[in-house]
Amino acid sequence: MAQTASLEILDGTPVVAGTAYGPVVWPGERPTYDVGGHPEVPESDRGAHQQRFADAAATVATRLRDRASASSGAAAEVLVATAALAEDRGWIGAANAAIGAGAPAEAAAIAATEKFTAMFTKLGGLMAERVTDLEDVRDRVLAVLTDTPEPGVPQPDRPSVLLADDLAPADTAGLDPAVIVALVTRLGGPTSHTAIIARQLGIPCIVAVSGLRAVSSGVPVLVDGSAGTLTVAPDETDARELVERSARRAAEVAGWRGPGRTADGRSVAVLANVADGVSARAAVGHPVEGVGLFRTELAFLDRAQAPSVEEQTSLYREVIDAFGDRKVVIRTLDAGSDKPLGFVAQPAEANPALGVRGNRIVVSHPDIRTAQLDAIAAAARESGTSPWVMAPMIAGPADAAEFAAEVRARGLVAGVMIEIPSAAILADAVLAEVDFVSIGTNDLTQYTMAADRMSAELAALTDPWQPAVLRLIEMIGSAGIRAEKPVGVCGEAAADPLLACVLVGMGVTSLSSAPAASAAVGARLAQVDLDQCRAAADAALASSDPVAARTAAAAVLDSGPSAP
Numbered sequence: 001m002a003q004t005a006s007l008e009i010l011d012g013t014p015v016v017a018g019t020a021y022g023p024v025v026w027p028g029e030r031p032t033y034d035v036g037g038h039p040e041v042p043e044s045d046r047g048a049h050q051q052r053f054a055d056a057a058a059t060v061a062t063r064l065r066d067r068a069s070a071s072s073g074a075a076a077e078v079l080v081a082t083a084a085l086a087e088d089r090g091w092i093g094a095a096n097a098a099i100g101a102g103a104p105a106e107a108a109a110i111a112a113t114e115k116f117t118a119m120f121t122k123l124g125g126l127m128a129e130r131v132t133d134l135e136d137v138r139d140r141v142l143a144v145l146t147d148t149p150e151p152g153v154p155q156p157d158r159p160s161v162l163l164a165d166d167l168a169p170a171d172t173a174g175l176d177p178a179v180i181v182a183l184v185t186r187l188g189g190p191t192s193h194t195a196i197i198a199r200q201l202g203i204p205c206i207v208a209v210s211g212l213r214a215v216s217s218g219v220p221v222l223v224d225g226s227a228g229t230l231t232v233a234p235d236e237t238d239a240r241e242l243v244e245r246s247a248r249r250a251a252e253v254a255g256w257r258g259p260g261r262t263a264d265g266r267s268v269a270v271l272a273n274v275a276d277g278v279s280a281r282a283a284v285g286h287p288v289e290g291v292g293l294f295r296t297e298l299a300f301l302d303r304a305q306a307p308s309v310e311e312q313t314s315l316y317r318e319v320i321d322a323f324g325d326r327k328v329v330i331r332t333l334d335a336g337s338d339k340p341l342g343f344v345a346q347p348a349e350a351n352p353a354l355g356v357r358g359n360r361i362v363v364s365h366p367d368i369r370t371a372q373l374d375a376i377a378a379a380a381r382e383s384g385t386s387p388w389v390m391a392p393m394i395a396g397p398a399d400a401a402e403f404a405a406e407v408r409a410r411g412l413v414a415g416v417m418i419e420i421p422s423a424a425i426l427a428d429a430v431l432a433e434v435d436f437v438s439i440g441t442n443d444l445t446q447y448t449m450a451a452d453r454m455s456a457e458l459a460a461l462t463d464p465w466q467p468a469v470l471r472l473i474e475m476i477g478s479a480g481i482r483a484e485k486p487v488g489v490c491g492e493a494a495a496d497p498l499l500a501c502v503l504v505g506m507g508v509t510s511l512s513s514a515p516a517a518s519a520a521v522g523a524r525l526a527q528v529d530l531d532q533c534r535a536a537a538d539a540a541l542a543s544s545d546p547v548a549a550r551t552a553a554a555a556v557l558d559s560g561p562s563a564p
């Protein structure tokens with residue numbers, strides 16, 4: 001818990017952006033049952049207890065399904081999944097076994113749940129996040145068995161902030177965003193059901209906040225879903241102003257249609273990352289100006305045989321056709337490491353992220369790259385367009401020159417990803433060999449920080465705001481300015497509106513990310529001018545850690561466009 005002169009600020013993991021202010025409400029008490037306080041059930045009554053348990057579980061499942069029918073989207077899916085837990089054969093079987101050994105139905109519900117939650121917790125990750133769901137089912141069954149009210153979230157009489165240890169899907173799915181203006185939980189991760197439904201409802205949300213239990217019902221709090229902070233008893237006028245500012249920003253994002261440019265008119269293409277024709281056609285519905293990264297390997301992950309040139313041509317046509325004459329950047333297969341391809345036979349590697357990955361397969365499988373470039377060239381000819389083509393995992397100018405020669409021999413525009421620190425350090429020499437570069441910040445961060453991008457434990461290290469990563473990006477951006485060649489970013493960093501402005505200040509000319517992020521990025525860029533972006537980049541670069549870099553950049557960017 002951070003503490004300023006008079007304010008307590010709790011930190012957590014940000015899940016849904018937005019700012020909200022209101023008094024705290026906590027969910028009501030869950031039903032209790034004293035397991036030890038009941039005698040063993042005589043054998044003759046055990047059948048009746050098994051029936052009571054089965055009826056109670058069926059009642060809970062039916063109620064959850066009825067609520068699912070009255071909901072939609074993720075909320076409905078989550079409620080159906082929770083109903084299925086109430087009917088789970090393994091869980092019911094464990095309860096029947098406990099009753100068979102003499103436990104009353106109530107104690108059996110508790111024992112069966114304990115057995116499964118222990119197992120889920122041991123498995124960790126997504127399974128561990130299902131513990132809350134099963135405990136909720138248990139409490140609902142207990143409520144039916146003990147004839148007490150169903151547990152759940154209170155209905156406050158004014159807009160309030162809901163705090164909880166964790167919320168069961170059935171609680172979250174029924175929330176009214178007009179009454180519950182923010183959600184903050186002590187437990188849970190960004191993929192928990194609380195998080196999924198908060199996203200669907202658009203309720204600002206933070207999870208994994210320690211110290212939350214010390215905040216009592218009725219205390220006013222300010223929730224910042226972007227920063228992941230909860231401020232206890234803030235100044236009311238300041239808090240309301242921050243909420244209004246956040247609402248204005250949300251409206252600007254909703255209304256942003258592109259094209260990407262700063263307030264003073266510097267064009268920055270806002271592009272989409274896609275995986276195939278389906279995702280490309282979906283991306284067209286967002287305010288994007290084209291495709292900045294077509295991850296071609298994702299279409300072939302389950303294939304044992306290499307796709308033919310014809311099949312590839314038609315896949316590439318689908319993406320090109322979705323965008324008409326707009327820009328499309330196609331990346332050659334990024335095979336290996338976390339994306340192994342069955343048709344790229346590779347001996348087992350002790351350390352695949354540092355192994356034969358991406359463009360490096362050309363040494364052992366030159367025919368695969370040749371076929372892919374031929375297919376891209378055919379798609380370009382057939383569509384009468386000129387897609388840009390780039391290779392992943394390029395270590396330096398020699399790799400870049402070899403790849404560019406192959407691409408240009410087919411009349412296509414040649415570029416490379418910069419995601420290995422060596423290529424960033426040699427950015428001038430790399431740019432001399434190609435027409436453009438695109439920075440893969442996910443891998444650049446992984447390789448710069450020597451931290452596996454898949455590791456939740458190392459999340460603080462795999463943060464693209466790490467000053468060392470920013471320094472490398474700045475080196476690439478400056479090299480692009482000197483070479484007068486485009487420098488894009490196509491990693492997740494391009495989806496962070498604040499970081500996007502910093503990247504532009506470093507010389508980045510296009511930003512490509514999940515299409516859903518495009519409006520927030522474009523709207524933020526439209527609020528700042530290029531000098532501000534440069535000043536924000538300088539402020540971030542002068543910082544010694546990622547949190548300080550973000551704070552310093554935000555201070556510059558939030559100060560409004562610089563004077564003309």
Ligand SMILES: C=C(OP(=O)(O)O)C(=O)O
Binds near residue numbers: 419439441443492
């Ligand atoms: C865009 C990138 O590539 P990948 O597909 O490996 O995320 C990156 O590394 O930033």
